[in-house]
Amino acid sequence: MPVVDCHVHTAMMEVVSPGYAAHVEVHRRQSFAAFVAEWADPQRFLAYLDEQGVDYALVLASNTPASPGVISNDYVARFCAASPRLLPCASLNPFVDREPARQLDRLVREHGFRALKLYPTYSYYYPNDPLLYPLYARAQELGIPVLCHTGSSVFPGARLKYGDPLYLDDVAVDFPDLSLLLCHGGRPFWYDRAAALARLHANVYIDLAGLPPHKLLDYFPDLPRIAHKCVFGSDWPGIPTEIGDNIAAVRRLPLDEAAQRAILGDTAAQLLRL
Ligand SMILES: [Zn+2]
Numbered sequence: 702m703p704v705v706d707c708h709v710h711t712a713m714m715e716v717v718s719p720g721y722a723a724h725v726e727v728h729r730r731q732s733f734a735a736f737v738a739e740w741a742d743p744q745r746f747l748a749y750l751d752e753q754g755v756d757y758a759l760v761l762a763s764n765t766p767a768s769p770g771v772i773s774n775d776y777v778a779r780f781c782a783a784s785p786r787l788l789p790c791a792s793l794n795p796f797v798d799r800e801p802a803r804q805l806d807r808l809v810r811e812h813g814f815r816a817l818k819l820y821p822t823y824s825y826y827y828p829n830d831p832l833l834y835p836l837y838a839r840a841q842e843l844g845i846p847v848l849c850h851t852g853s854s855v856f857p858g859a860r861l862k863y864g865d866p867l868y869l870d871d872v873a874v875d876f877p878d879l880s881l882l883l884c885h886g887g888r889p890f891w892y893d894r895a896a897a898l899a900r901l902h903a904n905v906y907i908d909l910a911g912l913p914p915h916k917l918l919d920y921f922p923d924l925p926r927i928a929h930k931c932v933f934g935s936d937w938p939g940i941p942t943e944i945g946d947n948i949a950a951v952r953r954l955p956l957d958e959a960a961q962r963a964i965l966g967d968t969a970a971q972l973l974r975l
Pocket residue numbers: 708710910936
């Protein structure tokens with residue numbers, strides 16, 4: 702069974718907010734400069750994935766200049782070129798990028814991007830804003846999933862109202878062939894909404910990134926029922942543990958073998974066409 706981490710960030714940031722750098726320093730126990738110097742090398746990161754038992758990692762770009770910063774699609778493409786185990790995920794911001802749907806097309810067809818990530822709490826739009834619809838339509842046509850940040854954001858400048866998963870209900874209805882991943886499952890106020898959407902809509906999934914795995918059954922009491930709609934993500938580097946610790950914690954949950962496999966890799970492998 703492949704283990705897929707659906708949510709990692711690169712060490713390097715082309716624009717970094719002080720709040721984000723401080724967050725990484727706390728969790729990685731290094732100065733931000735030292736952390737970047739060590740971890741910007743994709744070979745260093747690949748060796749880490751081996752140590753942690755991860756087969757594939759979805760590496761997220763972020764075009765969120767106000768906060769937490771910018772990591773460009775071009776940089777992510779270069780980083781992921783080091784290995785087919787590193788899967789590039791695009792970020793497009795309709796307030797910043799011209800013709801985002803066309804850019805997405807180019808990134809997927811010419812550079813092998815596997816998914817699109819949206820950051821409404823940092824980009825200040827509701828995910829059902831018509832501004833986003835051309836992007837959703839193109840992602841659906843290209844057959845790639847869209848990850849959307851939901852729930853709280855810890856970095857200064859975030860506006861949490863945009864993180865309510867309920868706005869993605871419109872998107873799920875209007876784009877029935879588009880797979881939507883609700884990152885962080887609407888933490889901490891909207892776990893129930895995220896779970897309800899995953900139950901209700903065949904095309905809605907939950908990305909468990911940033912949630913302590915030993916608490917998942919507290920957050921999602923019906924996790925056994927929706928396990929096949931949940932995918933493992935770590936949110937490295939901004940986490941207090943190592944990725945392998947989180948994988949081990951998922952394996953300790955009282956779930957059957959099929960549910961464990963679905964969370965740790967099977968569902969992601971389908972969505973990302975591995
Ligand atoms: Zn993240």
